[in-house]
Every structure is written in structure tokens, then in C-alpha cells.
């Protein structure tokens with residue numbers, strides 16, 4: 001940094017180890033966000049991704065958090081790769097947004113660095129067309145009304161934990177800020193599991209929107225699900241007591257299990273076939289081997 005250049009604050013996972021965190025003006029303090037009061041555990045960072053991985057297999061979450069190299073063959077499997085390509089396309093498109101997304105998708109829409117089969121490219125085109133119908137840029141007036149994949153960092157001082165979240169998009173609809181998550185699916189069928197349980201990030205977003213005392217100003221949370229047959233747009237209203245209580249239960253339970261875990265033991269099963277950490281894991285389930 002040049003002499004005279006102002007300091008820049010970049011909150012992130014490193015805030016968990018920063019000796020100045022307690023007085024940092026850039027770190028939002030959100031006591032009670034995670035619903036756990038316990039400062040006797042080691043101070044760490046936590047995200048909804050950790051929650052999802054930990055629920056499947058604690059060792060998998062541990063491996064990811066230690067930044068062990070992932071198995072690219074698993075990480076870049078076709079469905080995941082298609083979903084990531086769609087997300088990257090939308091991210092780039094929204095960064096430069098002066099008008100809503102268009103249903104006319106270029107044949108070479110796939111962003112650089114992604115490799116899709118012809119079939120996945122065609123499905124991606126269909127999903128992006130459906131997105132255009134519900135593109136949130138329809139509601140914004142200027143680039144100041146949009147934040148694309150922002151890094152949000154909070155310090156839950158009750159749980160002595162730094163919380164990391166990365167919404168797909170925050171946008172201002174003219175009245176309030178809205179948190180929008182986008183998911184893609186190749187299936188026309190809707191699952192039966194509640195969205196808040198399927199995606200803990202939605203539960204976290206709902207609590208952040210519900211707590212006026214956090215002063216973040218989110219009005220609502222939206223989930224956009226892109227399917228071959230169309231786009232489903234769900235709204236989660238944090239002012240509805242049942243929605244808020246459900247979100248609090250999901251976050252408290254998933255965070256609590258992670259927070260109390262000292263051993264991060266492997267739980268082998270069918271999911272090992274989709275585990276990007278399996279190359280490091282001697283407990284992994286392999287076909288024909290009893291677990």
C-alpha cells in the first residue's frame with residue numbers, strides 16, 4: 001500500500017482470527033443470529049455450505065475447510081458444472097446490468113472455462129430463457145440497486161462465531177432490499193422437503209431479514225428455481241411468525257451440531273460417490289465394501 005492510501009476493510013473468514021475484530025467498524029455484530037449462546041468453543045467461521053456438508057458427512061466439511069485439494073472429476077460433474085455455468089453467466093450479466101436479462105440467449109452463452117455437453121448447453125439455454133421472465137433487474141433503476149454475489153460477514157458475539165454468506169443477488173425493488181437465491185434443476189418434479197431445510201442459506205437470510213435490530217434493511221427473501229418447464233419464484237416473508245420460527249430452528253440445529261462437534265468423523269454411505277474429498281478419506285464407501 002502506498003503512503004497516504006486509505007486502509008481498506010475486507011471482512012471475511014479471517015475475521016475469526018483477527019485480534020481487532022471486537023472493535024472493527026466493518027464487521028457487523030449480530031448477537032443471536034445463530035441461536036446459540038456459547039462462547040466456550042474455539043472461535044471459527046461458519047457458512048451455510050459448512051452446514052450442508054456437515055449434515056452429509058462431518059469429515060467432508062472438515063476436508064473442505066482445511067482446503068484440501070478437491071477431486072476435480074467429482075467437483076465438475078455434469079449437473080454441477082451446468083449449474084455453475086448458468087450462475088456465472090447470470091453473475092456476469094447482472095454485473096453489467098442496465099436492463100433486464102433477455103430471453104434471446106446467444107448460442108455461445110457458456111462462460112469461458114466451462115465445458116458442457118451439447119445437451120447441457122441446450123438445457124442451460126432453456127433455463128436462462130426462463131430466468132429472463134423473473135429477472136430482478138426488472139425492478140431496479142440503477143446499478144446502485146444491485147449487489148451481485150456480495151460477501152456478507154457477521155460476527156455472532158453470542159456464539160463467538162464469524163458467519164459468512166454470499167447471496168446470489170441483493171437488489172432494491174424500489175421499496176426494500178431483497179435477497180435472491182437462484183437454483184437450477186433438470187427435473188420437472190418439485191421435492192417435498194421444505195426449502196428452508198434444503199437450503200440453510202435461505203434460513204440464514206430469513207433471520208437476517210427478520211431482525212430489525214441488526215439494521216440490515218432486507219425486506220424479504222426470494223428463491224428462484226429454474227426448471228426445464230419454467231421458473232418458480234418463491235417468496236419467504238420474514239414477518240410471518242411461522243416462517244421466522246422455522247428459519248431459526250433450521251439455523252440453530254445445523255449450526256449447533258457443527259459447533260459442538262470436536263471430531264468431524266466420516267459417515268460413509270452412498271454419498272461417498274459424490275464426495276470431492278474421497279481421495280483423502282480411508283473410510284469412504286466403495287461399491288461392494290461393507291460400511
Ligand code: SF4
Pocket residue numbers: 056057058059060266267268269271272275276277278281282283284285
Ligand atoms: S468419502 Fe464418504 S466418508 Fe469420506 S469424507 Fe467423503 S462423504 Fe465422508
Ligand SMILES: [Zn+2]
Pocket residue numbers: 090093094100101131132135136137
Ligand atoms: Zn437477470
